[in-house]
Amino acid sequence: MLYTCVHYDNDRGVSMFENIIADLLGVSGVKGVYIADPEGTLIESESLDIADDEVCAALVADIFNKASEVCEKLSSDSPEFITLEGKKDRILVSRAGNFILGVVADIKTNYGLLKIEVKKAADKAVMVQL
Numbered sequence: 001m002l003y004t005c006v007h008y009d010n011d012r013g014v015s016m017f018e019n020i021i022a023d024l025l026g027v028s029g030v031k032g033v034y035i036a037d038p039e040g041t042l043i044e045s046e047s048l049d050i051a052d053d054e055v056c057a058a059l060v061a062d063i064f065n066k067a068s069e070v071c072e073k074l075s076s077d078s079p080e081f082i083t084l085e086g087k088k089d090r091i092l093v094s095r096a097g098n099f100i101l102g103v104v105a106d107i108k109t110n111y112g113l114l115k116i117e118v119k120k121a122a123d124k125a126v127m128v129q130l
Contacts, residue, residue: 016128017044020121027117029109031089034102035125036061043099060102063093081115092118096125 015021017035024033025046032047040058047053067079082093085107092103092114101122105114 015044017125020124020128021046023124024103024117024121027105027109027114029106030103030114031106032056032102032104033121034060034104035096036100036102037098038065038100047104056102056104060091060093061100063091063102064095064100067093081119083111083115090114094118094122096122097129099125099129101125 021033021035021044024030025048031049032045032053034045034047034053034057035043036057037043038061040061042054042057045053045057047056063082063084064079067082071077071079078095080094084091084093088107090105090107090109090111092105094101101118103114103118103121
């Protein structure tokens with residue numbers, strides 16, 4: 001089952017991030033893609049088998065915000081990319097312009113490829129916002 005939450009660009013009537021999300025979902029093993037603002041409000045998402053996209057988006061933003069606090073205190077730096085690994089899944093989180101991009105994927109998904117695709121998606125998301 002595919003769950004989708006889309007906020008449309010009022011001028012064009014199309015999703016701002018539709019192609020970006022579709023590209024990430026095309027990577028084998030990706031289960032969900034979430035774009036949130038820094039406060040955790042869901043902007044857009046698509047997920048398989050994960051029912052509450054708004055909660056996932058809020059958690060993705062929280063991951064990024066907490067990691068930012070830790071990086072600032074430990075190294076006076078800000079995170080570019082955050083990865084959490086569990087036994088079954090891997091969560092990747094990245095800044096994407098004014099938003100935060102989160103991807104949930106199966107742990108067996110090729111990590112190198114996934115990281116490259118998330119970085120490309122974050123860069124595209126920045127361009128969409130200009």
